[in-house]
Amino acid sequence: MKRKIMEELCRWRMKEGRMPLVLNGARQVGKTYILEEFGNKFYSNTIYFNLEADMRARRVFEEDLNPQSIILQLESIASQRILPGETLLILDEIQASERALTSLKSFCEQAPEYHVCAAGSMLGVAVYRENYSFPVGKVDELQLFPLDFEEFLWAMSKQLLAEQIRKHTAENAQMPAALHEEALALWRQYLVVGGMPAVVAEYIKINSIVRIADIQQRILNEYVADMAKYALPATSVKIRACYNSIPAQLAKENHKFQYKVVQRGGSATIFGESIEWLNYAGLVLKCQEVENALIPLAAYMELGDFKLYMSDIGLLTMKSGMPSSLLLSPTPIDNTFMGAITENYVAQALAARQIPLYYWRNSNTAELDFLWQKDAEILPIEVKKGLRTRAKSMNQFRLTYHPNLAIRISQKNFGLEDGIRSIPVYAVFCM
Numbered sequence: 476m477k478r479k480i481m482e483e484l485c486r487w488r489m490k491e492g493r494m495p496l497v498l499n500g501a502r503q504v505g506k507t508y509i510l511e512e513f514g515n516k517f518y519s520n521t522i523y524f525n526l527e528a529d530m531r532a533r534r535v536f537e538e539d540l541n542p543q544s545i546i547l548q549l550e551s552i553a554s555q556r557i558l559p560g561e562t563l564l565i566l567d568e569i570q571a572s573e574r575a576l577t578s579l580k581s582f583c584e585q586a587p588e589y590h591v592c593a594a595g596s597m598l599g600v601a602v603y604r605e606n607y608s609f610p611v612g613k614v615d616e617l618q619l620f621p622l623d624f625e626e627f628l629w630a631m632s633k634q635l636l637a638e639q640i641r642k643h644t645a646e647n648a649q650m651p652a653a654l655h656e657e658a659l660a661l662w663r664q665y666l667v668v669g670g671m672p673a674v675v676a677e678y679i680k681i682n683s684i685v686r687i688a689d690i691q692q693r694i695l696n697e698y699v700a701d702m703a704k705y706a707l708p709a710t711s712v713k714i715r716a717c718y719n720s721i722p723a724q725l726a727k728e729n730h731k732f733q734y735k736v737v738q739r740g741g742s743a744t745i746f747g748e749s750i751e752w753l754n755y756a757g758l759v760l761k762c763q764e765v766e767n768a769l770i771p772l773a774a775y776m777e778l779g780d781f782k783l784y785m786s787d788i789g790l791l792t793m794k795s796g797m798p799s800s801l802l803l804s805p806t807p808i809d810n811t812f813m814g815a816i817t818e819n820y821v822a823q824a825l826a827a828r829q830i831p832l833y834y835w836r837n838s839n840t841a842e843l844d845f846l847w848q849k850d851a852e853i854l855p856i857e858v859k860k861g862l863r864t865r866a867k868s869m870n871q872f873r874l875t876y877h878p879n880l881a882i883r884i885s886q887k888n889f890g891l892e893d894g895i896r897s898i899p900v901y902a903v904f905c906m
Contacts, residue, residue: 476672477629478505480619484513487615488590495579495591497569500619501757501786502596502701503694505672507567509619510592514563518590522553526575527568536575542586545578559588570595580610599755600705620827621670621787624662625904630675633661644905647896649888658901659886660805666816667799669789670823684799691793698758706752713749718758721785722795725815729842730782731764743779750783760784760822762832765846768855768876772833772848782834784822791819807861814860817900818844821858821884824903837875841868847882847906854878859885869895882906 487496498506507523514521524532535548546557549564557564569575575593582591593614622630628637636658643650650658667687668678674690698718702711720737724730732750734741753759764780765772785791792802797816801808822832825845835843835855845856855878857869873881873894881895890897898906 476505476508476622476626476675478509478619478622478626480509480617481513483617484509485517487617488517490615493587493590494583494613494615495593497579497598497614497616498592498594498619499598499616499757500594500596501621502697503671503673504619504621504757506594506596506619507565508672510563510565510567510594513592514565518563519558519561520555521563521565522549522555522557523565523567524549524552525567527571533572533575536572536578540574540578540581542578542582542589546586546589557589560590562590564589564591566591566593568595569593570598570600577610580613583610583613597701597705597756599757600701600752618829621789621823622672622675623670623824623827623904624665624901627665627668627670627675628661630679631661636661640902641905643889644898644902647889647891649890650899655888655899656805658899662901663803663805666788666802666820667792669787669792671787671789674789684803687789688793691790695790695794698756701756702752705756710749710752713746714752717746717749717783718753719794721759721783722791722812722815724783725791725819726795726812728811730815730818731836732781732783753783758786760786760826760832762822762834762845764836765833766835766837768835768846768853768872770848770851770853772831772846772853776833780836784819786823786826788816788820788823792816814858817860817884818858820900821845821856821903825906828904828906830906835872837871839871841871843868843872852879854880854882856882856884859883861886 487493498510500506511521511523526533531552535545550557566575579593582589625637639654640658667684668674671694674687677690678687699715702714706714716737723736724732734743734746737746754761762782764777765775766777767775769775797812825832830847833846835846843855844858847854847856855869855872857866869881882898883895884898884900884903886900887897888899
């Protein structure tokens, strides 16, 4: 599958002052696949070690952190030469070896000529624990997310449609009706399938929505297994409870995360650590509330108030039990949870574009779904599940802050009216 991160990997390869690369991302988003494909395309050979499964490779880092000694021993295990600039060395599941993580600093300082990539599904959680020390300032980092909608279109052999969406976004010109409907139909499929590579591949292979639920459930089961493996028993129970509550949190009229939904009498003291675990593991997207929409937004966060979205829209759809037949139907449905699904989809799309997630809420309970700090501007973003787009919160925000442009995401075609730019849900990846 074509992934956008390949271009960033190529830039890393040619970068002056290149350091070892750490590829972050949740389990099953395709980190191993993309690194191996990168190595096969741009290097003479690729040497791969899974430090969770390969005890011999793991022991190499326990003995010596000298890069030349490490290279010699890994060459012996792989029966291949590791040549500077010609070999890509991949250290997968690096969180299984604290000293392997530390060795990246040695490679940066003593042997920068070697091209080393590390990945770990639970690396964020491992570093979060006290006994791990991340080589800050000695590695380059990239984040891999599930396939966004454009990558989904590529996988579905709809490259020309993706190009048309980009073209009409740039020109802010309406899509022809037939293309608009085709894009919406594929977007509805994406809401069910999501962006996990294994799920997308199976969907393309069998062209059936029914069978992909088994793969999605397997991924969710792996997430639960990680909660038990990488957290203390008492904490893992709380982590699962918080994660399982996300559909119920989003079903509320006010999507702000409420600890009492997890458990009666719940509080930040009880569940705060669990929320951070989910965030570090990449299983959720955290959207912080701001009461004052001023630059910089990070300075005006209400730290105790936030929304949580699932990192993949397909997993949310499956976990919530939302019937796929309702989502796939072109007939508008009067279902309040459809609004939550659409909002989660937009959060995932913005996160994939490296746009920090914030939402605005004032003291009069007016609430705007997202704020985008774009250069020196704060752009309000309103998300609507269907074609009806009237909302008081957007008007109140504009009266208060007078933005030059406001964005409304819905199933309507492109357009601009009274300073509000209409962007179809299928075009969020262009932002």
